[in-house]
Amino acid sequence: MASTNFNTENRTYRQLLGNGLTYCIPRFQRDYSWAEEEWEDLWADIQSTLPADGEPAHYMGYLVLQTADNRVYEVIDGQQRLTTISLIVLAAMRLLSKPAAEGRVAEENRRRLDQLRATYIGYLDPVTLTTRNKLSLNRNNDSYYRDYLVALADHLPQRGFPASTHAMRKGFEWFERRLREQIKGASDPGMALAQFVETISDKLFFTVITVADQLNAYKVFETLNARGVRLxxxxxxxxxxxxxxxxxxxxxxxxxxxxxxxxxxxxxxxxxxxxxxxxxxxxxxxxxxxxxxxxxxxxxxxxxxxxxxxxxxxxxxxxxxxxxxxQPEGAQWPPAWKQSAQELRMFSVRQPYPMLMAAKRSLADADFVSLLRATVIIAFRYNVIGAQHTGEQERVYHTAAMQLYSGQAYNFAQVLTTLRQVYPSDEAFKADFAEKVIKTTQSRNAKIVRYILCKLEKQAGGIDFDADSSSYTIEHVLPQSPQAGWDAFNDRDLETFVYRLANMAMLESGKNKELSNKPYAEKRPVLQQSSLYLTKKLAEENADWQPERLAARQKQLAHLASTVWRIAQIA
Structure with missing residues (x-):
């Protein structure tokens, strides 16, 4: 960012508007969208700054502006906040205009009104001698803002305007009601209103980032987004x-x-x-x-x-x-396609998306579904189990996308030739699987473990059950919080053993509740009674549960997994 042409400084609302500068919302920027929830929050923040012993200031966040001449600024981000503060000032001005028109300290209030307008709303152009607004809104909102709100019209029309204009009008009226309550009982309402505007103009401040062009603005957006500020x-x-x-x-x-x-x-x-x-x-x-x-x-x-x-x-x-x-749940895709998309999403693997988008445009359906399924298998081997770096994988997927886009590849087999580079061999996959640890304390990881055990169960025992069903839970044979009877496992390595795949089995929910943190000798009979093949097999083949037995079972599961997640055309 050092070479980026931009300036950053903190400015109060008075410093932003109390000069000869103008601000415009780009014509096709989004419409005004704040509602009562946002108005309430801002009003509460303002109230906290008003007492003598209150908050010294309130931070309004980032304001991103773009300018070519340092006189006219386009509001790239921050228009909702700027527009809303302007509505507050205008609401105060309309209330102030009423005692002025009615003759109560009329001259003082007219002078206050003129000063507030000149400072925050608009000024007299020295060339054309016409009033120019300091803030102009987008194409849908500006005419109403200019013709009715800035004009402090007694009657605000409600028909024939877009929803965003109604939101802006309602915001104006909402703040007008709050201000009316604010000055109730004041000996000099005009002075109270003017003092309110002056106070908030000094106590509301922004971090203003000013850029010279759209490319610099985009770089600012990327940097702020990386820091959690959504622009x-x-x-x-x-x-x-x-x-x-x-x-x-x-x-x-x-x-x-x-x-x-x-x-x-x-x-x-x-x-x-x-x-x-x-x-x-x-x-x-x-x-x-x-x-x-x-x-x-x-x-x-x-x-x-x-x-x-x-x-x-x-x-x-x-x-x-x-x-x-x-979002596969709402897609008009066949169930098998949706299932593969759901699995990719569960794995948090997005690198294949450009290739799949290119494939959907150019491949026959049969080839597309084969490629989609192959992508899931690669994601499981490469990302979930192998946890390999995604940079090379992304490059390979992009190469495949370009081959599809250019017509160099026009069927599943040709694309698969390119994807061989990111398909871990059986030997590598089994080695990774045999050592895999997945911590089920994270909900996403628990979902993946259920998925793995469900697929392995179907392959080994032919039982196809819903991995998300509440009828089954994950049983950690070595408990997550072991008590007596687990001396074979060293305390230092306990967490690693608990979350090894071989230490986990699917079990009927009612039976899982019975086991809790009991020693293996008490768990074994319950596991043997399970209707699930792999769970029952674990108990039948292991008279006790020790680190070497756990490692042996995981190697068995690794061999089984290599047959479940396999691309036959590559293997």
Whole structure:
């Protein structure tokens, strides 16, 4: 970030608005969306700063601005907060305008009103001699904000406006009611209102990050997101695409069409999922791009209006596949396809997605489902059991995606030739499995263990049961909290032994409750009575349970697992 052209400083609301600068929400930025929950939170925070012994200030978070001339600033992130504070100031001004109009200390209140407007709302342009707002909103909200709220209209119309405009009006009226209660009983309501605005303008402050262009803004977004501050890179990319269309003769019509299609895509994905989808989509068709460089790559390639609409068409083509992979329950896929997608998600393995998106576009269904199943097997061998580094795996999957996209590969067998590089051999897989430890105190890991034991049970005993069924639980033969009778296991290595796969078996729920932390001699008869083949076999073949017996069983399970998770065309 050292070479990035940006400035960072803390500024109060007064320092932001109390000068000749102007702020605008980009035309196609998202609409105003705050509601009573957010208003309540902000109002409570403001109240905490008002008493003489109250909080000295309230931090409003990051504000990301973009400017080319240090006079006009586009609000890249922070528009909801800026707009809401403006509504509070305007609500105070409308209340202040009423005693002024009614003649109660009229001159003083008119001067206060003029000063507040000049400081926080708008100013007189010295060239045109017309009032210019310091804050202008997006295309859906600005006209109402300018014509009714800034004008302090006595009547605020409610018909014929989008939902976001109604939210903005309701926020204005909500704060007006709170302010009316705030000044009730004040000897000089006008002075109390002016003092309220002055106080919050000095006590609400932001960390302001100012960037010179959209690429720097994207880099800021990536850095802040990595630190847990969620900003909308989705909106940033959207604004860039609109800026491309703004250069053409059909700008308004094309931007309206882009807005319509963009909102459909984002609504289906959710704004937080969009950057991930875009990267998977992009890597299924283009040179490999990491998330941190994606905006730059897209910007360099999408520079003409034709390219903008080509990107939209291609995203439309891929969105169903992406959603089916990430949210398989709602997909219109056959059950076997959905099952494989669910397993990939359970493994938290996403590296194959670009390849699978490319495959869904180009392969016959029979080949696609074979590839999807093969991907699950590779993920289990390479990621779940092998825990190997994903960098090489991601490169191989991208190579396969490019072969599918270019037409170099057009069936399952050809893609599989490329994937051999990330398919661990039986020997390597069995060696990894024989030593595998999975700590079931984490819910995701417990789910994976149930999945493994269920698959092994089906292979060994032919019993196919639902791994998620509450009728079965994981029994740790060596208990997680052992008491008497487990002297064979060294305390130093206890946790490793407890979470070895061989130490775990599926058992009927009622029987599991009986066993608790009992010694093996008391557990064995209960295990022998289980209807599950592998659980019963464990008890029958082991008169006692010691480290060497556990290791021997895990080798047996490893051999069995190599037959369950196997790609026949490679083995």
């Amino acid at each position: 909308s890179a989705t909106d940033l990319l959207k604004n860039y695409l609109f800026s491309v269309l703004a250069r053409g003769q059909e700008a308004l019509r094309e931007m309206d069409e882009l807005e319509r299609r963009w909102e459909v895509i984002v609504d289906r994905l959710g704004s937080e999922s969009f950057p991930d989808f875009l990267r998977m989509h992009w890597n299924s068709r283009h040179n490999f791009a990491r998330q941190t460089e994606l905006f730059k790559v897209v910007r360099n390639r999408i520079q003409a209006r034709e390219a903008v609409f080509a990107l939209l068409r291609e995203m439309d083509e891929d969105i169903d596949t992406y959603l089916a992979l990430t």
